[in-house]
């Protein structure tokens with residue numbers, strides 16, 4: 001089968017022939033129909049993460065946002081069968097530890113990050129193996145196609161877990177979203193669907209226009225205002241209840257925290273670049289003074305995907321609306337390169353894997 005392999009950081013991926021995977025006794029193999037291209041792939045491609053001993057090894061098949069059809073299952077798998085349509089979470093749990101059994105498989109300490117570790121080759125490939133398939137594979141309801149399912153992850157699942165589970169937003173909350181890439185736009189759409197009043201921040205016209213299209217009540221062009229938190233404070237009559245840094249730069253992180261009203265909640269979902277190297281200075285005295293909550297959020301437990309899929313199946317959320325481009329496996333490197341200068345908009349998918 002064909003697979004796109006990380007052979008040197010920052011250099012084009014090698015599209016190579018690899019042996020197709022076979023399932024472990026408790027695993028499955030999925031024929032990939034669509035796989036999202038994500039800024040996390042770009043971070044891996046850049047060799048980021050070495051500051052946390054978390055850089056992706058050379059030789060890795062990237063791609064962590066697949067949807068497709070199950071083609072093989074191991075002897076011990078009982079809940080999915082060949083032919084099932086499925087989406088694969090990138091945060092794979094072992095299914096047996098305390099975190100997994102309590103519904104927090106996204107932070108399983110014995111799990112895997114699909115497409116980022118050599119044990120779990122990714123889905124920029126014709127087929128992808130999924131460990132612990134009974135726990136990790138999520139079958140798709142009727143009405144959720146492969147493109148929509150691939151567009152979901154990791155941005156929609158990350159945004160949904162951050163807003164619905166971690167920040168626990170309520171209808172009427174004022175929610176600020178800093179950075180309107182795929183993750184930020186998903187956060188805008190989800191916050192709006194959950195009844196929040198959403199203010200979206202970016203420095204580019206097109207993403208701000210897309211943010212309006214998917215539910216932002218107002219937008220702030222950060223390139224045109226002196227002080228982003230002040231602009232949000234004015235727009236929200238005192239600050240947001242919840243603010244999300246969906247980009248991961250020092251400036252967006254600090255702006256997000258300072259956008260909050262007293263007792264507000266900041267959620268960090270964007271990962272930092274090699275400028276910040278995993279650390280951003282925050283106004284800690286101010287956080288103390290105003291009872292501010294600072295939360296992290298990663299992916300979503302596989303056991304909670306059904307909540308999000310119901311909202312897609314009934315049309316409340318429309319991830320397909322953010323898909324701006326469909327490309328072949330051979331074009332992935334070019335699309336990753338375009339991310340370096342923030343030259344992509346919305347969600348891009350690989351949908352052609354063969355020759």
Ligand SMILES: [Zn+2]
Pocket residue numbers: 093094095096097098099100101105108109110111
């Ligand atoms: Zn676990």
Ligand SMILES: [Zn+2]
Pocket residue numbers: 038039040041064065153154155
């Ligand atoms: Zn992703």
